[in-house]
Amino acid sequence: MAAILGGGLGGLSTGYYLLKNNISNNNNLKLLLLEATDYCGGWIKSIKTKDYIFEQGPRTIRPRGTVGLNTLNMIQDLGLSEHISAIKPDHPAAKNRMIYVNNTLHLLPSSLKGIFQKSEPFSKPLIYAVLNDLLSPQKELKDDSIYNFVERRFGKEIADYAVAPMICGICAGDAKEISVKFLMRSLFEYEQNDGGVIKGVLKSLFKTKNQEEIVLSELAKRAVEEKWNVYSIKGGLEIIPTVMKQYLKENNVDLQLNSKVEELEFIDSSLVNVKKGNGEVLPANHVYSSIPSHALAKLVSKQHPELSKLLSDIPFVTVGIVNLYFSTQKPLITPAFGFLVPPIENSPILGVVFDSCCIPDQKGTVLTVMLGGRWFIEKFGSDITKEKLLEIAVKEIKTILKIDESVAAHHVNILHKCIPQYVIGHYERVGEIREYISCNNLPISLVGSSYDGVGINDVIYSAKTQVEEDVNK
Template identity: 40%
Template structure:
């Protein structure tokens, strides 16, 4: 019997288990999750009146190989009928805002937006894009996102657009985040074509290909920009969990925190609070620091590399207001660090997924995201911050930014501790070093999840698939 232990029951661990179940080579999969629920950061609140609120990712992109891969999984799980798609022509796709100098500014879009000067930018963006073709390729194998954008497109775009984007996507500081690891499409465009514009137009080297199934084909035909599910994104890990339970191959364990793992003659001994589990191979979907604390103390090089991957904490405040209270229609607005270091952005949930509103009486759902790389600086230690303080800050922001004068009719505050890994400059070397150590020492260990190869839901799911394919290809 070949048994595989999957450490961590977030979407990465569940995805790896899902792909393992498709193979006849594996006869036993043991999933160990430290909390009382599976799904990790894919976490939805479904209120009794039908309203849905997301405390983590709220929309998933369908594009590219990894996007097709996730939609193929959704199809396989029988969730196609629950898909809520948003097209590129939808107002939430076309209208995105920045809050700069105390005002909301719609981001430029389309040819007309590129040709004219659109505040908060001081000149037409087409000038920056046209000049970019003439910029020399950077030296070195990595640089910060801020440095890259400053060099190719100008400091203003780096200070405002790149800064805001990194806060919205990674809750991180663009002056520290790695261009190569966080935005590989743009990094590779420069490497292969010497220009972002030429790279995006002509392609930038070989790319992953995942044959699109019926749902992914539909997403291309209908020009989806993102999608969710009718009962929230948590339906995806719930469906995977149900599928695993019915497989006959998988044992699912909640509240089973891994204390220590140690090599044995036949593979691994995994020490839990109340016993020991044996496995031939381990797929770790644990956060990097959590895995480092469970490894044998003699594996210093691997432990150090894992510990060097930082994470940030984000306060997610869900708000519901009676009536229609938004002055603009769009996805939401982001805030550069120069404007407000503590506020990352506000998402207008009701605009792009109105199906998640309560079915009776008009209402508006918003999500205020705060903290990230600036959490400690602005709010103090996460364990000491009160939900009351964060709620007061969030409602004050909505009032000041959007002119909302009424209090919310419902709210929920979630402090998501260490939820987003930060890929600082040189991250790719760190990951290469880890996998080199594992290979050199012939360890039956695979690393998946957001700590290594991408933080998006699609990236994490695909990392689970890749690990399983590499594992089964090795004859395990």
Template identity: 40%
Template sequence: MTSVAVLGGGITGLSAAYYLTSLQLINVCLPQVVLLESSSRLGGWLQSTRTEEGAIFEHGPRSLRVAGEAGANVLEMADDLGLSDQILPVLPSHEGAKNRFIYAGGKLHKLPSNFSGLFSRYELFGHQSPALLGLREPFVKSRQEEGDESVHSFFCRRLGKQFTDNAIDPMVRGIYAGDCRKLSIQALFPSMQQAERMKGSITRGLLFGPKQKGTPLKINSELLQKAQKERWALWSLREGLETLARSLKENLEKSGVELLTERRVERLEFDTTDQVNTLDEQLHVNHVISAVPSQCLSAMFAGHHPVLSDNLSVNPSVTVGLVNLEFAGAVLPSEGFGYLVPSGEPERILGVVFDSSIFPQHSRPNSTTTRLTVMMGGSWFQEQFGDPDEVETSDLLEVAIETVRRHLSITASPLRSFTTVQKDCIPQYTLGHTDRLEQMESYIAEKRLPLSLVGLSYRGWGVNDCVLSARKAVTDLLKAWEGRD
């Protein structure tokens, strides 16, 4: 019987195993699937805690977007897993969706939240309106050099340094916990780079350029139709996003998937026999889907397949410190999603998420409280806090409490706090990432290696992107097997 080994038990690996047991193709029997996870738990960065008072705290991703193919795909998965009645949607009109801030110069600056706001002047952008910056952009000379470019360099050219430093820089810090001066425009914002190359302008390219290639997924979900009709901006689950991972685990157990935790894979061998080697055993399989970080996979190819090993080892990953705080009463100066901090500011945090504003359903049911998550570190963790393995969580907590006191005038002591150090949680797509990825994929195809690369190390690290990458890899694999039959 055909067998597949899935490496990694985070949301990507669980999704890959799920699609291996649920996608149906003619003349293809469902494979025998084994999932190997090096830690003692499944779910990866999806971690939710319910306190005895009934509050929910997220120690990783806390909300999912609806937009795009990736967003639609995860909603279909949630629907299929029977989670529709647990969905907590956030509408665009909700304060938690539309109000976003930047902390700079000692105060919060509200970003445009509607069309008319694009025509207002903002101190943050040199007393210019975003609309004016956009109108000027098509007349900026395009870059003549081929090849990759940093995110910072690209947006400085197209929209100016002040806008880049105060809008793009904090956005990249908030999403990727990274330094936009080191990250690849080709990997992070490929449509914008392509727009400039094709039409000489972001604006003209996005409006009049060619449509995205590829056949979109056929997604038919009542939950998706409801989300689109009601125009959801974000959503979560009643018991937190870890519910998605738990539901996948239960589904896989019912489907007969072998879920093996505390099984670290030491080596992969594809030369003579397709073999997965752990410390305790050897598994012979027909195909491997790797959902582990690229650095981990690189070590599995040590001494052979240098094209893979070398390219997989290039991108670093950053560590993020998360401090969840809960305060009595409604203590925020303004409701909203939260705020981000530009790297040029003398602060030790990346930003703050206003959890109780976005999902009040996660607060204590019998009293009014304010829940926040303070994010810190990322590309700056080592210089600001030292070695992630040696950092004292009490130091992170102290920084978080002191910072929200200054930024938000919250002087009370928290009712409850959680401090989590998520080590190496976000890969950094450095310059040349897309070329390296294409080189690896070409090598895998040329050598006919039974290997698929999925997950946050390759083409998007958000939950939606990871789940979609798993589905596409499984679909391609099953179609290849169908073609051979």
């Protein structure tokens, strides 16, 4: 029997791919999924009414690259193609992305023409950033922060006003701490191997690309042909884990909710005792852990304190999410994806997503405000109330967007330790963790956002690659 820890997207995806491999290989593997709460889906949660949808976690998915196309393959296989709502290149949410600097919203350049024109808050046209890279010397490093790398290659303004807010939007983190390998591994390698980013890009044009082959579903092909920017799910993103959970149940996966695991006891290379909080002990041949690394650290601390320490060293941040609904039909916002706030602005908010522009079937204006992240404790302390977060979010929104209307509905959530931070040295640390597991012949595999990427696509692909690696051993 294989046991999956966690019923979030990582655990559900692991179950999905184990079943797929099980069916294709004619095996009779028994699967058990243990979720500590009464809900499957992790941070993906949607509140749907007749007038609006509040997404409490992720809201859109990018279809780009192997990992993005893989997700679309899975979505089609689960019968969700008709639920897709795609945002194409000509949509305002694809073209218009803003940052808030010096008490003003600025539209970021979104075309080739735009990089040759000066646009606030940048003091020069962005083409000067390209020249900066060509003239900057190479600096040999094993790793660096994404902020330092971008400042070195493209200048301080690009680091402050483009990359730092982008990191806030992606992982609620500090670009001065996050590893450049998190988002810009290939660009960093161009600098290390070729002396600069532009030089590396030009050299790569003449090299044969060894891209991973992936068979595309009809849905994935359509995304490529129509050049989707992002997409959402009609009725809310929660539909994805809901359908995945149903798929697992229909294929006889033993799915146990409200089942908290207290300890993992490794007996040998093919037996581990999964000890539940109620005293029940479940023997498994292999464990797939999709729970956060800090949670897994507690389960292995008794037998493997060194592994526990490595797992605990992956930092996480807390994010406040405030969903706001304004029922008026009067336009309150400029059509756009939303805006981000650079950390140098010292704002209590990280950014705002214009959900009524990005998500279909919304009446009125729907906004989601993100607060805190890396700076949550610094800004709000450890005992901030949801009521206070709402007050802060509404005040900021009304000031920045100049909205006078009252909020018709709202929802506030504090997502404690929800996003792992891939700080400098993250990938080496994950390598050490997996090396320890391998050297000690522990029957456990790690999937999910703690290790292989924080986005929806990354989590799903992490499950796929780990399952296939185990199956092919």
